[in-house]
Amino acid sequence: MLLRAVALTVALGCQTPVARPWTFAGLGYPSFGTVVGKAGDVNQDGTPDIVVGDPGYASEEIPPTFWIVSGRDGSILRRVVFDEGGSSCLSVDGGSDIDGDGIPDLVICASPYLGEGKASLAFVSGRSGAILRRCDPRPSNCRAVEHFNGGSVQFVRDLDGDGTADVAVLCLACDGGEGALVVRSGRTAEVLFEIPVKNDCRAPTGGFVPIEDLDADGLPDFVVLMNGGIGCRATLRAYSTSRKRVIWEHRTDANWEDRARLSGLADLDGDGVRDLAVTAEETVFVVSGKRGQLLYAIEGQGKSDIGTEFGWEIVPIEDIDGDGVPDLALSEIDAGFSNGRVLGRSGVDGHSIWIGDGEFDEEAWHVGDELRALGDIDGDGVSDLVAGTCGNMSRSAGLVRVFSGRDGSILFQLTRTCDDLAVVRGKRRS
Numbered sequence: 001m002l003l004r005a006v007a008l009t010v011a012l013g014c015q016t017p018v019a020r021p022w023t024f025a026g027l028g029y030p031s032f033g034t035v036v037g038k039a040g041d042v043n044q045d046g047t048p049d050i051v052v053g054d055p056g057y058a059s060e061e062i063p064p065t066f067w068i069v070s071g072r073d074g075s076i077l078r079r080v081v082f083d084e085g086g087s088s089c090l091s092v093d094g095g096s097d098i099d100g101d102g103i104p105d106l107v108i109c110a111s112p113y114l115g116e117g118k119a120s121l122a123f124v125s126g127r128s129g130a131i132l133r134r135c136d137p138r139p140s141n142c143r144a145v146e147h148f149n150g151g152s153v154q155f156v157r158d159l160d161g162d163g164t165a166d167v168a169v170l171c172l173a174c175d176g177g178e179g180a181l182v183v184r185s186g187r188t189a190e191v192l193f194e195i196p197v198k199n200d201c202r203a204p205t206g207g208f209v210p211i212e213d214l215d216a217d218g219l220p221d222f223v224v225l226m227n228g229g230i231g232c233r234a235t236l237r238a239y240s241t242s243r244k245r246v247i248w249e250h251r252t253d254a255n256w257e258d259r260a261r262l263s264g265l266a267d268l269d270g271d272g273v274r275d276l277a278v279t280a281e282e283t284v285f286v287v288s289g290k291r292g293q294l295l296y297a298i299e300g301q302g303k304s305d306i307g308t309e310f311g312w313e314i315v316p317i318e319d320i321d322g323d324g325v326p327d328l329a330l331s332e333i334d335a336g337f338s339n340g341r342v343l344g345r346s347g348v349d350g351h352s353i354w355i356g357d358g359e360f361d362e363e364a365w366h367v368g369d370e371l372r373a374l375g376d377i378d379g380d381g382v383s384d385l386v387a388g389t390c391g392n393m394s395r396s397a398g399l400v401r402v403f404s405g406r407d408g409s410i411l412f413q414l415t416r417t418c419d420d421l422a423v424v425r426g427k428r429r430s
Contacts, residue, residue: 031055032416033398036370036388039068040095040104042126047072048095048375050386051106052400052414055090064090066108067421068126071377071384071402074412074423078129082108082122094126095375096155096165098186103127107167107186109137109153121153121169123189135189137169139180156210157220159241160185160192170208170224172199181208181222181239195244197224201232209264211289212273217242223276223289225262234260236278238292250292263314266326268347269295277328279311284330284350298350300332309333313371317405318382321346321353329385329405331368340367342387342403356387356408357426358401366390367401374402382406404428 035053042049053066068078082090094106106124121137124130137153155165164187172179183193199206205227214221219241228234236250260280268275273290282300287293300310314330321327325347333340342356358367370388377384382405389399400414410426 031390031398033388033400033414034369034390035066035090035092036386036400037092037106037372038095038374038386039106039126040097040375042068042077042104043070044103045070045072047377048384049077050374050400050402051092051094052386052388053090053092054398054416064110066092066106066124068094068106068129069414069421071374074414074421076421078126080106080108080124080129080131082110082120091153093154093167096186097126098123098164099125099132100164101125101127105132107153107155109169111137121167121184121189123167123186133189135184137171137182139171139182139194152207154208154210155186156183158186159183159219162187166192168208168210168222170197170206172203172206172226179206179224179226181224183241193241193244195222195239195241197226197239198235198237198246199226200235201226201228203227203232203234205259206234207262209262209274209276209289211238211264214238214247214273214290215240215243221247223262225260225278227260234280236262236276236287236292238289248292250287250294259309261312261314264289264316265314265328266316266347268325274316277311277314277330279314282310284311284314286350296349298345313368315371315373315385316347317344317373317385319347320344320382320406323348327353329371329373329403331371331387333366333368340365340369340389342368342371342385342401342408344405344408354408356403357410357429365399367399373405376405377402378404378411380404380406384411 031054037051039049039051049071050069056064064082066080089111091109095104098105103126105126108122110120122134123132152170156168159166166186168183170181179197179199181195206225208224211221223238225236238247263277265275271290275289276287278285284298286295310332311330312333317327327347329344331342344354367389368387369390372386373383384405385403387401402411407429409428413424415422
C-alpha cells in the first residue's frame with residue numbers, strides 16, 4: 001500500500017465530553033465511513049469536498065453523525081448530528097445549492113433499520129451544517145413506518161423550473177407491497193411527483209437512477225431496479241415522470257435475485273442517454289439507458305479471488321484510456337472477509353485499466369462498501385473517488401479512502417480516533 005507513514009492529525013481534543021453531546025469521543029465512532037458521498041465545493045477553495053457519515057449502528061448512545069471534510073487537506077469543515085436515533089439506514093447526497101446562498105447543501109434520508117427507527121428526510125445547509133427543513137419521506141401509500149423500506153435519496157435536475165435542484169427518494173416497499181418514487185422540490189420540500197413503481201417480488205432492496213427525457217414530455221425520467229427473491233426475478237424498468245407509466249422493461253435469463261444493484265453510468269453508446277449497470281451473480285450487466293437492452297457484460301473473477309461481490313458499487317468516470325468513451329470504476333468486496341478493492345474499467349468492453357492501491361489491506365474492512373465520484377480533487381481533469389468501509393473488527397473507528405480516478409492511487413485516507421481525524425497522505429504512482 002502506497003501511504004506515507006506519517007499521519008497529519010486535526011486535533012479536536014480526546015477527552016470524553018460533558019457538555020458537548022455531539023462528540024461521543026469515548027465511543028470512537030466505529031461506523032465512521034459506512035456512509036460517504038460528494039459534498040460539492042463547500043469552502044469555496046476550488047476543490048470538491050467530501051461527506052462522511054457514521055449511522056450510529058454500534059450503539060444507541062451514538063446518533064447518526066456526518067462530517068463535511070475538505071477535499072484539499074482532509075480538515076473538518078462542518079459536523080451534522082442527525083437526531084433520528086442510532087437505528088436508521090442512511091443515504092446522503094450533496095453538491096446542490098438549495099437555499100440560494102451560493103454554498104452547496106446536503107440532503108439526508110433515514111429509513112428504519114430492522115424494523116426500528118424513524119423515516120425522515122432532512123435538507124442541510126452546507127454553510128452552517130444546520131438542518132434547513134425536515135419532512136416525512138414516505139409516499140401517500142406508505143404511512144406505516146414499518147412498511148417503509150429503502151430511502152435511497154439523490155439530488156436530481158430542476159423539475160419545477162424554480163432554478164433549484166430537486167430531490168428524489170425511492171420507497172421500495174409500502175402498503176400492499178408496491179413502491180413509489182417521490183420527487184420533492186429542493187427549495188420547499190413539497191411533493192412534485194409521486195410515481196408508483198412495481199415491486200413484483202415485494203423485495204426490500206433495489207435502487208434508482210435519474211435519466212434523460214425518454215418520452216419527450218420535457219421532464220427527465222427514472223430507471224428503477226426492484227430486487228427479486230426465491231423464485232421471483234428482479235426487474236429493471238424505466239418510468240415516465242409525468243405520465244407515471246413504464247417506458248421500457250428489461251428482464252434477463254440471469255438470476256437477479258436478492259442482491260442485484262443498480263448504478264448510473266455515462267453515455268457509453270453515444271445515443272445521448274446515460275447508460276446503466278446492474279450487478280448480479282458476479283457479473284456487471286451494462287444496459288442501454290435509452291432502450292433497456294443489454295450492451296455487454298463484465299464477468300467477475302470468481303470466488304477463488306475475492307469476487308463474492310464483484311461490482312458492488314459502480315460510478316462513472318471520464319475517458320482515462322483515450323479511446324473516446326467514458327470509463328467506470330467499481331468496487332469488489334468479499335462478503336465474508338475483510339478483503340476489498342477499487343478497480344478502473346473500460347467503458348467500451350469492461351477490460352481492466354487499473355487496480356487501486358491498498359487491495360486486500362486488512363486495515364480496511366470492505367473498502368468500497370460505498371463508492372462515490374467526487375469531482376476532480378487533484379487537478380488532473382478526472383473525477384476522483386471516495387470509498388467507504390465497514391470499519392474493522394480490531395479497530396476503534398472506521399476508515400475512508402480517496403482514490404485517483406485516473407490511476408487508482410490513494411490520494412489520502414481518513415480515520416477517526418476519539419475526537420480526532422487523522423489524514424494520511426498517499427503517494428501518486430510514477
